[in-house]
Amino acid sequence: MSGSFTTTTARNIFYGGTLFFLLVFLALTFQNEQIIPQRDQREMLSNPQIAAGKKLWETNNCVGCHTLLGEGAYFAPELGNVVVRMGSKEAVKAFIQSRPAEGVPGRRSMPQFGFSDQDLDNIAAFLDYVSKINAAKWPPNVQG
Amino acid sequence: MSSNTASIAVQNPAARPGFSLLDRYHPPGDLAIWVFILAELLAFGVFFAVYAVARMKNVELFNAMQPNLDRSAGAINTVLLLAASWCVARAVAAIEHGRRAASARWLVAGIGCGAGFLVVKLFEYAAKFAAGINLATNDFYMFYLSLTFFHFMHVILGLVILVAVWLKTRAGAYSAADHHGMETGAAYWHMVDLVWIVLFPLVYVMR
Amino acid sequence: MQYKSQAVAKPYFIGALALFVAQILFGLVMGLQYVVGDFLFPHIPFNVARMVHTNALIVWLLMGFMGAAYYLVPEESETELFSPKLAIALFWIFLVAAGLTVVGYLTVPYATLAKMTGNDLLPTMGREFLEQPLLTKMGIVVVALAFLFNITMTVLKGRKTAINTVLLLGLWGLAVMFLFSFYNPDNVVKDKFYWWWVVHLWVEGVWELILGAILAFVLIKITGVDREVIEKWLYVIITLTLVTGIIGTGHHYYWIGTPEYWQVWGGIFSALEPIPFFALTLFAFNMVNRRRREHPNKAATLWALGTGVMSFLGAGVWGFLHTLAPVNYYTHGTQITAAHGHMAFYGAYVMVVLTIISYAMPLLRGRAANSNKAQVAEMWSFWLMTISITFITLFLTAAGILQVWLQRVSDNPMPFMVAQDQVALFYWMREWTGVVFLVGLVVYLWSFFVKGEEKAA
Numbered sequence: 153m154s155g156s157f158t159t160t161t162a163r164n165i166f167y168g169g170t171l172f173f174l175l176v177f178l179a180l181t182f183q184n185e186q187i188i189p190q191r192d193q194r195e196m197l198s199n200p201q202i203a204a205g206k207k208l209w210e211t212n213n214c215v216g217c218h219t220l221l222g223e224g225a226y227f228a229p230e231l232g233n234v235v236v237r238m239g240s241k242e243a244v245k246a247f248i249q250s251r252p253a254e255g256v257p258g259r260r261s262m263p264q265f266g267f268s269d270q271d272l273d274n275i276a277a278f279l280d281y282v283s284k285i286n287a288a289k290w291p292p293n294v295q296g
Numbered sequence: 297m298s299s300n301t302a303s304i305a306v307q308n309p310a311a312r313p314g315f316s317l318l319d320r321y322h323p324p325g326d327l328a329i330w331v332f333i334l335a336e337l338l339a340f341g342v343f344f345a346v347y348a349v350a351r352m353k354n355v356e357l358f359n360a361m362q363p364n365l366d367r368s369a370g371a372i373n374t375v376l377l378l379a380a381s382w383c384v385a386r387a388v389a390a391i392e393h394g395r396r397a398a399s400a401r402w403l404v405a406g407i408g409c410g411a412g413f414l415v416v417k418l419f420e421y422a423a424k425f426a427a428g429i430n431l432a433t434n435d436f437y438m439f440y441l442s443l444t445f446f447h448f449m450h451v452i453l454g455l456v457i458l459v460a461v462w463l464k465t466r467a468g469a470y471s472a473a474d475h476h477g478m479e480t481g482a483a484y485w486h487m488v489d490l491v492w493i494v495l496f497p498l499v500y501v502m503r
Numbered sequence: 504m505q506y507k508s509q510a511v512a513k514p515y516f517i518g519a520l521a522l523f524v525a526q527i528l529f530g531l532v533m534g535l536q537y538v539v540g541d542f543l544f545p546h547i548p549f550n551v552a553r554m555v556h557t558n559a560l561i562v563w564l565l566m567g568f569m570g571a572a573y574y575l576v577p578e579e580s581e582t583e584l585f586s587p588k589l590a591i592a593l594f595w596i597f598l599v600a601a602g603l604t605v606v607g608y609l610t611v612p613y614a615t616l617a618k619m620t621g622n623d624l625l626p627t628m629g630r631e632f633l634e635q636p637l638l639t640k641m642g643i644v645v646v647a648l649a650f651l652f653n654i655t656m657t658v659l660k661g662r663k664t665a666i667n668t669v670l671l672l673g674l675w676g677l678a679v680m681f682l683f684s685f686y687n688p689d690n691v692v693k694d695k696f697y698w699w700w701v702v703h704l705w706v707e708g709v710w711e712l713i714l715g716a717i718l719a720f721v722l723i724k725i726t727g728v729d730r731e732v733i734e735k736w737l738y739v740i741i742t743l744t745l746v747t748g749i750i751g752t753g754h755h756y757y758w759i760g761t762p763e764y765w766q767v768w769g770g771i772f773s774a775l776e777p778i779p780f781f782a783l784t785l786f787a788f789n790m791v792n793r794r795r796r797e798h799p800n801k802a803a804t805l806w807a808l809g810t811g812v813m814s815f816l817g818a819g820v821w822g823f824l825h826t827l828a829p830v831n832y833y834t835h836g837t838q839i840t841a842a843h844g845h846m847a848f849y850g851a852y853v854m855v856v857l858t859i860i861s862y863a864m865p866l867l868r869g870r871a872a873n874s875n876k877a878q879v880a881e882m883w884s885f886w887l888m889t890i891s892i893t894f895i896t897l898f899l900t901a902a903g904i905l906q907v908w909l910q911r912v913s914d915n916p917m918p919f920m921v922a923q924d925q926v927a928l929f930y931w932m933r934e935w936t937g938v939v940f941l942v943g944l945v946v947y948l949w950s951f952f953v954k955g956e957e958k959a960a
Contacts, residue, residue, distance in 0.1 A: 157327035159665065159731060161480060162738035165332050170745045172453050176446065177749045180768060184696070187432045187762045192692035203689040210629025210687075211617040216550025221759045222836030223695065224631055227537065227549050229919035230836060253545065260540030260920070263548050265614075282691055288766070290758035292833060295916040331739055335746060335778070342771045350767075431764040438764050 191286035205278025208271055217262070219296075221287055227260065230296025235283045237294050241276035248272060324388075325480035333487045336450070340491050343446070344498060347439050354435060359503055361436035369420045370500045373413050374492065377451075380409035381489040384458065384482045387465075394472035396465060403462040406485070410455045417448055440499055447488070447495055454488040457481045504866045506577040508584035513867045514594050515570030516860045520948065522563035522601065523853075527941050529556040534934040538927050547609065554608050554634045560848065561632065562601045567856030568677075568713050569597075572654050572670060574863045575720045580661025585653050593646050593653075600642040604635055626687055630698055633684045640684060647678040665734035666716050666723075669741060673712030680704045692760035699755045706852075707748040707776065707818075714814075714855045715741050715783070721807050721862045722787065726794035736786045743779035751776050754826050758835055766828035773826045777819030780851075787811035799958055800865060800872035802881040806858035809889060813850025821846050821896065833911050838903035838926075846896040849888075857947075864951070874955025881950040887943025894936045902929035 196202060209215070214231070215224035221232040229237075238244050249272065253264040267275070323330055351358045383406035390399035424441075431438050461481040464470065470478050504510065532552045535542050543552075577584050584590060607616045613629070620636035622628045627637055635643070651674055658667050683700040719737045723730055753769020787808050798804065821843040825834040834840065861881065865873045872878065909922040917925070 156325075156476070157735060159735050159738065161326040162328040162735050162742070163665065165328055166738045166742040166745075168453070168457075169332060169742050170749075172449065173746050173749045176449055177752065179445070179449075180750070180753070180764075183431050184756075184761055184765075187430065188692055188696075188760065190432070191762065192690055192760050194690055197689050206689055206691070207626055210626060211614045211622060213550045213554065213613045213629050213634060215629065215631050216553050216634070217548075219836040220691070221695065223759065224836070225550065225553055226836065226838055226841055227533075227553075255541045255544040258539060258541055260536070260549070260923075261544065263545050285692060285760040287758045287760050288763055290832060290835065292911045293916045295910050295918055295922075328735070328739065332742065332746075335743060335775075338778075339746075339771060339775060342774065343767075346767055346771060432762045438767065442764060442767065 193284045196281050201274045201277035202281045205274035208275050232282050235280045244276050245272040325483040329480045358436050365500050366420050370496050373416050376409045376413045377489045377492050380406045384485050388482050391470050391475045400465045407458050450488045454485045506583050508587040509574050509577050511587050511590040512570040512574035515566050518598050519563040519566040522559045526559035531937050534937050537930040564852050571717050571859040579664045579667040580658050582661035585656035589653050597646050604639045666720050669712050670716035673709045676709030695759045703752045711744045717859050722790045725798040726790045727796040728790050740782045747772050747775040757828050770827050777823050780815040780819035784811035784815045802878045803862035806861045810854040817846030817850035833907050837906050838899045842896045842899035849892045870957045874957045876955035877950050877953035880953050884943045884947035891936045891940040898929045898933040902926040
């Protein structure tokens, strides 16, 4: 077996194979970029509240406890569909606002972030936008 | 290598000196390419299986869509790939007899047929893209485009390998005694051909 | 130790282990918060503990990789390191930056930290695993580039082997893919899509090249098998890794707004991802069985074999369990994912770094191997940590299956928090197993101080 299995060939296959599969992946990525405008609700982004809400989502590290479209931490509920689950943006805002600063004895509780009304509007706009993204019918039910 | 296998190898007139039985009867070409070929065949095999499952779940759609494919283009391409494989096999046979120039000519013929496949396929794709078909059109077209495109890329890779082998042949790198590299390239090309022989009937013809 | 500049690896290994301790302590805090929700609230909320847990892990593995590179590159290249001074300077910069970042996480609210560190200039923070402030991210880039310069120059002036070439490729790939962490569009679908180019293409792509190179190096040293044989295996394994892993990225593109074709492409290629890990296991056992010498460092051999087995189980088997779209539809974003993450990171990356530390540290301390007593302690720690991570994974898998059933499959799906209460028993078992892991880690650290009869290097 030793004579017929050369390091040079193995190395060439590594470089060639890697380049090859990288190209296939880039082609799939190119197609992805062409298709997602029909699914990602990008026209909603003309509303500046969404970008502001996304930034609040990030700078308060919400993903450190929650998932968004299933990605993040598994300590707190999925938020990709929270506007649907709670029924309205107002309900989401009221929930965030009502969190006790000292938590709930013995239980997990969301911190009180002290958001302004404007912040809350932005966050709700962002979560509403995410809920409208076409995520291939995920999650399986409204509980997330 | 143990002395035992060495003595058997020497007794066998076909055995090249210094090689054990295992070496003599391993598949032609470098073993490393065979690992890669098996991995590729596995990927295609799983892809075909997933196609079969998806078709089973939605036979009406697949049957309604299949006639839209260009079967004559597919048939021409089948002939082209088979011809290319034959040429490549002739090239290996020629180099085994030390006929370097003939071997190079057979390789050019093989590369020509392979390039012909790409041209026919591009026309086929152009017609589909002009009709606004992409990976999101429906399940059938998703599989049609995915499978044929993945194979198309393999034809390109196979051709790149054949061109490299051809250049080396012209440079005199292979001989009757040593054409290990050409066998390695040829093995990969035959895999590309083999996959098409399964893919074409599966996607274009079978109902 | 054949080259004196290899000594710069030592602080990297020590720094890595210190951060490992921090990672585990914060892991225990989080584990407890899962069942005692108000533990340390509101001073260290869960998200902060999680940032420390995951970021400490990433940084200590990077430190381990760097230490490994500083140790093995001079020996492979048969030349002294290009600049040992630069290596030491970078160590302190990296350690201080990591330390300051952790202090920042723990002492100021995250939003304030973002403001203080210029996140408004270029918002990159607050995305999973990429929570580091802009300054830290830029620091990582600078340190990585200077490190790569140092290593690349060393390889260029010395012998080029498959091992140091593959290692370099992996390290350069690591640095290049990290640049995508600076791309953060408002469009959530695009944000998530390219976020995976850092996360997936790291752990299921270029990091595996680093893993392969380190393991190949250690196996050459401890088994004495021909370099030729080991390098062939290395190339075959990393080919299989990238052939499956690059398009395997698609298994993250099922439910984030990306088109459905990823379910097929991602499913097929990621389903094949266990193959390279299986090859890695075969590789490790094959080489050890064909060994031509009895290396006195038995503990390093154990870690090397363990890396093969546990990476196959954690990354291969546990990854496969939920990688197909019809399964992932139900398991996506549950404790199943957490179970896979824990065993995969431990089995592949934690263990490979501990392998190189186990092999190199005795040599850096001037002996061929540790005393028998010290090695026995180290092997105890191997089994304690490995068995406890296995049970952590099993408990999280059980919690995950229950969670999926209660919250996603049953006729009357429960709300998230109600389902969490139902699976609390498994969280408790996971937490206690985590304590055993900590014990294992303490035994591991203690093994460095166990005296006994040592063989000279």
